[in-house]
């Protein structure tokens with residue numbers, strides 16, 4: 001399947017619409033419950049999910065959807081599918097720091113071949129088109145403006161990006177800093193929530209994002225597509241390129257690099 005200009009525009013509009021609904025709820029009333037795995041889900045996650053899934057089913061009726069907010073257990077044919085995280089960074093969303101994203105990716109033969117990440121609270125939009133990666137903003141009507149091609153940046157001393165809601169506390173991080181800098185040949189650490197970390201590698205803000213432990217494929221697939229077309233990659237700890245459509249859609253530890 002080819003994502004032509006018309007399809008690309010439809011996906012951009014879907015991400016924008018989902019983001020606008022999330023912001024409406026963000027500014028009004030967030031209701032939260034806990035899922036069976038104890039992670040939070042809000043009315044914004046569910047609303048954004050329904051907008052995106054409805055659109056994808058309408059425009060791409062033959063392509064199955066795997067989403068954080070759907071039961072994905074019936075998906076058997078994994079040759080081609082969408083991977084959706086309608087609101088990545090629900091914890092950041094609940095904290096009110098604006099670092100949450102809408103994520104849509106298309107997987108074909110285990111690779112992310114198309115990706116979109118929208119950060120509605122900061123009006124930042126990253127997406128892929130014709131094998132290139134772009135950063136843009138939206139105007140009020142949802143039209144793209146300030147579009148620019150993004151590329152990874154190589155540095156003599158690397159800049160690391162770490163999760164905000166996971167992993168080491170600030171104190172622990174300071175303690176571990178020396179060892180971490182040595183291990184990754186780095187001299188700076190940026191902390192950020194959600195899939196925006198992968199965008200930071202793709203646009204040259206940082207160079208390395210090491211992620212320890214289990215994540216889900218929908219957390220990283222859109223960011224992976226954007227990173228790949230910008231010249232970077234995500235590798236597992238045994239140095240293999242990240243693949244998608246794994247059992248239960250779970251990732252092992254990985255390192256994203258410029």
Ligand SMILES: [Mg+2]
Nearest residue numbers: 068085087088
């Ligand atoms: Mg989510």
